[in-house]
Amino acid sequence: MEIRAEILLIIAGAALVTVIPRVLPLMLLSRIELPEWANRWLNYVPIAVMSALIAQELLIHDGQLTGWSLSGNLELLAALPTFWIAVKTRSLLGTVIAGMISIMLLRYFF
Numbered sequence: 001m002e003i004r005a006e007i008l009l010i011i012a013g014a015a016l017v018t019v020i021p022r023v024l025p026l027m028l029l030s031r032i033e034l035p036e037w038a039n040r041w042l043n044y045v046p047i048a049v050m051s052a053l054i055a056q057e058l059l060i061h062d063g064q065l066t067g068w069s070l071s072g073n074l075e076l077l078a079a080l081p082t083f084w085i086a087v088k089t090r091s092l093l094g095t096v097i098a099g100m101i102s103i104m105l106l107r108y109f110f
């Protein structure tokens with residue numbers, strides 16, 4: 001198998017484009033002290049990103065906003081017991097297992 005120079009450059013470029021946005025902010029932010037308000041604000045970023053990803057998956061079906069309609073929205077139905085397990089147990093493994101079992105049972109019966 002021969003590796004052409006163009007393919008090697010594409011792979012190197014893709015690696016560079018992937019590494020720069022991850023390493024550059026880490027290098028810059030590790031050298032400076034952020035104000036307290038910025039640290040508090042940054043603490044909410046992971047929660048906001050996860051909420052956006054989950055809301056998109058649960059509330060948009062076939063490119064249309066379904067809202068909170070439970071009819072035909074198996075993912076939203078499966079999210080209800082999953083969310084309850086997450087709040088009660090605070091266990092990531094328990095939450096993932098509850099979600100997998102919920103969606104599996106809903107897809108099997110509906």
